[in-house]
Amino acid sequence: MERQTINKNKRVFSAEPTKLSPSEVFTRKYTSHLVPALKKLNMDKNSPQINQLTVKHEVDMALALSAQEFAWSRFLLEKLSSSNNPTTTISSSSNGTRIPERSCKEDEDGEIEEKLRELQKLLPGGEEMNVEEMLIEIGNYIKCLELQTSALKSIVQDTT
Amino acid sequence: MDLTGLKWLQQQQMVSPEFLQIVGSDGREELRRVESYLGNNIYDTIDGCISRTSSFQMEPEKNNEENRTVALLNKRKPEGKTETRDQKKKKIKAEDETESSMKGKSNMSNTETSSETQKQDYIHVRARRGEATDRHSLAERARREKISKKMKCLQDIVPGCNKVTGKAGMLDEIINYVQSLQQQVEFLSMKLSFLNPELEFHINELSMMPDLRSFPLHQQGSLDYSVISSNQTTSPGAKIESSSSWDIHSQCVYNNLRTDSVSNFFSLK
Numbered sequence: 231m232e233r234q235t236i237n238k239n240k241r242v243f244s245a246e247p248t249k250l251s252p253s254e255v256f257t258r259k260y261t262s263h264l265v266p267a268l269k270k271l272n273m274d275k276n277s278p279q280i281n282q283l284t285v286k287h288e289v290d291m292a293l294a295l296s297a298q299e300f301a302w303s304r305f306l307l308e309k310l311s312s313s314n315n316p317t318t319t320i321s322s323s324s325n326g327t328r329i330p331e332r333s334c335k336e337d338e339d340g341e342i343e344e345k346l347r348e349l350q351k352l353l354p355g356g357e358e359m360n361v362e363e364m365l366i367e368i369g370n371y372i373k374c375l376e377l378q379t380s381a382l383k384s385i386v387q388d389t390t
Numbered sequence: 391m392d393l394t395g396l397k398w399l400q401q402q403q404m405v406s407p408e409f410l411q412i413v414g415s416d417g418r419e420e421l422r423r424v425e426s427y428l429g430n431n432i433y434d435t436i437d438g439c440i441s442r443t444s445s446f447q448m449e450p451e452k453n454n455e456e457n458r459t460v461a462l463l464n465k466r467k468p469e470g471k472t473e474t475r476d477q478k479k480k481k482i483k484a485e486d487e488t489e490s491s492m493k494g495k496s497n498m499s500n501t502e503t504s505s506e507t508q509k510q511d512y513i514h515v516r517a518r519r520g521e522a523t524d525r526h527s528l529a530e531r532a533r534r535e536k537i538s539k540k541m542k543c544l545q546d547i548v549p550g551c552n553k554v555t556g557k558a559g560m561l562d563e564i565i566n567y568v569q570s571l572q573q574q575v576e577f578l579s580m581k582l583s584f585l586n587p588e589l590e591f592h593i594n595e596l597s598m599m600p601d602l603r604s605f606p607l608h609q610q611g612s613l614d615y616s617v618i619s620s621n622q623t624t625s626p627g628a629k630i631e632s633s634s635s636w637d638i639h640s641q642c643v644y645n646n647l648r649t650d651s652v653s654n655f656f657s658l659k
Contacts (some may be wrong), residue, residue, distance in 0.1 A: 268582070285583035286576060338558065345561035346537075352568045361577040362533075365540040368564065371545050382578035386585065 259296035260381050267292060285371055289382065297374045302367050305355025 250258070267288040287310060294306040349364065350356035353371055356364050522528075541560055545551040548567045551560050 279444070282580050282583040286579045289575065289579040289582070292392065301429050342557045342561060345558060345565065349561060349565055349568070352565065352572070362540060365537065365544060369540075369544055372544075372547055372564075372568060372571065373647050375568070375575065379571060379574045379578060382575065385580055 253373070256296050256374060256377050257381050260292050260378060261385070263295045264288060264292035264381070264385070289378075293374060293378050297370070300367060300370050301359065301363070302354045302356070304369050305358070309354060332385070 268285070271284060271288060290306060291310050294303045294310060297303040346361055346364070349368060350359070350361075353359075353364060353368055356367070359367065406517055538557065541557060545560060547561075548564050551563050552569075
């Protein structure tokens with residue numbers, strides 16, 4: 231430990247290429263998208279107050295750009311680029327049309343179907359996927375959201 | 391057709407001699423007909439034993455080896471009595487067969503003989519005792535099994551899912567978690583929008599933000615910050631000590647960022 235603190239200011243080099251885990255790759259991409267975007271926002275709009283929605287827009291855009299290997303990011307990008315006023319990704323719990331349950335299912339299964347549909351609404355583009363795909367995509371969407379929140383937290387903390 | 395398989399069938403005395411006659415012929419059409427016959431009538435009582443044989447007979451080419459394995463397997467397993475509802479072995483071969491067509495005819499095969507049936511395009515599902523074996527419900531069941539398998543993967547990702555059992559509870563947890571994450575993002579971006587006017591980021595000097603879940607306090611080295619470019623995935627100037635992982639390294643960078651005065655990196659307007 232002590233030796234490490236002594237070496238704190240030394241440059242350390244390694245011959246091996248750095249291997250990044252997917253979460254690190256994502257975090258890296260995310261910050262590299264978000265930070266310049268924020269800077270640009272900052273510089274472009276000097277007089278008016280920076281709109282909260284535009285920041286959210288940039289935040290979501292950075293998320294979509296950093297996770298392009300996933301299907302949901304494509305839907306998110308479309309949603310963001312199509313609307314000037316960005317729609318928030320948070321959906322209220324009682325939105326949308328309810329698809330009638332199948333008559334041959336038990337009540338429990340119907341409940342599950344309903345919940346799956348709700349989950350679909352949360353995921354960008356979830357409604358266009360079938361349920362099995364959606365479940366896979368939800369997994370990596372959650373992971374990316376977690377990384378996004380931690381990246382945002384660190385950016386916010388660094389600036390306060 | 392391999393005779394030993396048929397003899398086994400006879401021993402089980404669960405099949406009528408007519409069946410043997412039908413099976414004696416080589417036509418696959420007949421086989422399919424037989425299977426549907428079996429499926430509708432005998433299957434419930436035999437509950438899986440025929441399924442083993444029916445799957446075996448779907449590939450008459452490979453005979454000797456599989457016959458032995460089937461026989462061995464059948465010896466290991468007691469006959470239909472213990473195959474109660476508890477025995478829910480449903481290994482759906484979705485992984486092997488990506489283009490699986492849900493043909494109900496083939497859905498009676500044994501999961502144990504999966505090695506034999508790998509060439510098939512079908513999803514193999516074993517019907518539970520007393521459940522319907524028609525195509526639609528089998529397909530439904532296969533679909534539901536897929537979904538529950540994926541939900542188990544989700545259980546690992548979403549914290550707090552382990553305590554809840556049942557699909558509905560888990561789905562509730564997942565929904566709540568996703569919603570809370572999205573709300574967090576919104577809240578943080580709101581905060582950022584308030585802070586943003588006061589800041590100017592130095593892109594070159596801002597290194598990657600690490601994964602903040604764990605903060606090991608030890609630092610294994612420092613980097614020349616100006617060399618780090620956030621746009622490159624492998625920045626040439628930034629080399630990492632071979633023994634440390636990137637996580638630790640980046641946290642070290644993060645810690646350095648915090649310990650240095652903020653004004654070094656962020657000039658205030």
